[in-house]
Amino acid sequence: MRPLSYARAADADAAIAMVAGRPDSAFLAGGTTEVDLVRQDVLRPGLLVDINDLPLTWIEDVPGGGLRIGALARMSDVARAPGVVARFPMIAQALLLGASAQLRNMASMGGNLCQRVRCGYFRDTTSPCNKREPGSGCSAIEGFHRGHAILGAGDACIATHPSDVAVALTALDAVVHTRGPGGERALRIDDFFLLPGDTPDRERALEHAELITEIEVPAAPVARRSLYLKVRDRQSYEFALVSVAAAVTVDDGAVTGVRLALGGVGTKPWRARRAEHSLLGRPAGEAAFAAAAAEELASATPRPMNAFKVELAKRAIVRSLTTLTNPDAR
Ligand SMILES: Cc1cc2nc3c(=O)[nH]c(=O)nc-3n(C[C@H](O)[C@H](O)[C@H](O)COP(=O)(O)OP(=O)(O)OC[C@H]3O[C@@H](n4cnc5c(N)ncnc54)[C@H](O)[C@@H]3O)c2cc1C
Ligand code: SF4
Structure with a gap:
């Protein structure tokens, strides 16, 4: 039995001060993942x-087409907000394809971005894991790594980033607003999530006691025609083997706008910039989609058990873009 204290903060300043005052403390939002990890003895706050x-629950359409989501807005509320459904379908779909209805009612958007990896060795305190215990080694590299990353994987950690909605937010260039002991910051989502590098225990650019207050999604007319495709071992209540957040516009048969990000394959939500670059200006069609997918996956570093993800990711990209550009293919 380990002693664990609980406190309830009345406002953001109090919450930040309480966490800042103790290095072994953490924020608690919906508790859907934090409490699991404490029970499993993986985290020991x-x-x-x-x-x-804290009143961080807003979901607001911004004039001009953007969106502001408070960090404590629940996944289910964001998924059914009319402005999200109409203007950013990939966000709504990514949320509805994650977890379960009960979890989505509890789980907050800020907590979703801060959830930890699902690698079995991370959650098994008897196994070496650089993320849980820096310097102890990575059990997955020579162990069971069927679900692990093929993009952005290093020698220290090959766990995939687990969030679905973070993939859609990455495709949309979202900005994460924070407040901490050092003041307020706005972090591009691509800078918010970190590659494992030499510090796999550090998954986000957040400092201790830095509170996420809001997620800002800039206007993106291209996102009106968007989707989130999630490929997984079973149809519900399962994390992605591969996922694709895609948006595309086509004029006179050519791709004039595209957003593409991948989940389930990267150590962070993976913006597929090479594929986007390859597609712009090309005739929309399977040949261009397949070429773009091949370009993006050229840098993959598969291991024996997860090599199938390379082909799966390519096919998921092609299927997403085909579905968006050819409604008959749905
Ligand atoms: C069985 C199961 C299946 C799941 N399936 C999926 C899935 O398919 N797809 C998916 O995307 N997710 C999935 N999840 C994860 C789920 O979405 C997360 O557990 C949830 O979003 C976390 O939100 P929370 O509010 O409960 O966070 P908490 O558990 O309260 O906190 C999580 C972490 O975030 C930190 N935190 C919370 N809020 C803030 C804030 N505002 N600022 C800074 N730090 C903060 C906490 O300190 C903690 O470290 C699943 C979870 C479970 C248990
Ligand atoms: S992949 Fe990452 S989380 Fe999994 S055992 Fe290796 S270091 Fe730990």
Whole structure:
């Protein structure tokens, strides 16, 4: 039995001050993943600071086409917000394809971005894991790594980033707003998530006691025609083997706008910039889609058990773009 204190913060300043005051403390939002990890003895906080009384629950359409989502907005509320459904279908779909209805009712958007990896060795405290215990080694590299990353994987950690909605937010160039002891910051989502490099225990650019307050999604007319495709071992309640957040516009048969990001394959939500670059200006069709997918996956570093993800990711990209550009293919 380990002692664990619980406190409820009345406002953001109090929450930040309480967490800043103790290096072994953490924020608690919906608790859907934090509590699991404490129970499994993977995380050992001495103090959990409940932030659910903070009024960070807004979901607001911004004039001009953007979106502002408070960090404590629940996944289910964001998924059914009319402005999200109409203007950013890939966000709504990514949320609805994640977790379960009960979890989505509890789980917050800020907590979703901060969830930890699903690597079995990370959650098994008897196995070496550089993410849980820096310098102890990575059990997955020579172990069971069927679900692990083929993009952005290093020698220290090959776990995939688990969030679905983070993939859509990455395709949309979202900005994560934070507030901490050092003041306020706005981080591009691509800078918010870190590659494992030599510090696999550090998954986000957040400092201790830095609170996510809001996720800003800039206007993106291309996203009106967008989707989130999730390929997984079973149809519900399962993380992605491969996922694609895609948006595309076509004029006179040529691709004039495209957003593409991948989940389930990268150590962070993977913006497929090579594929986007390859597609712009090309005639929309399977040949261009397949060429773009091949270009993006050229840098993949598969291992014996997850090599199938390379072909799966290519096919998922082609299928997503075909579905968006040819409604008959749906
Ligand atoms: C069985 C199961 C299946 C799941 N399936 C999926 C899935 O398919 N796809 C998917 O995307 N997700 C999935 N999830 C993950 C789920 O979406 C997350 O557990 C949830 O989004 C976390 O939100 P929360 O509010 O409960 O966070 P909490 O558990 O309260 O917190 C999680 C972490 O975020 C930190 N945190 C919370 N809020 C803030 C904030 N505002 N600022 C800074 N730090 C903060 C906490 O300190 C903690 O470290 C699944 C979870 C479970 C348990
Ligand atoms: S892949 Fe990452 S999380 Fe999994 S055992 Fe290796 S270091 Fe740990």
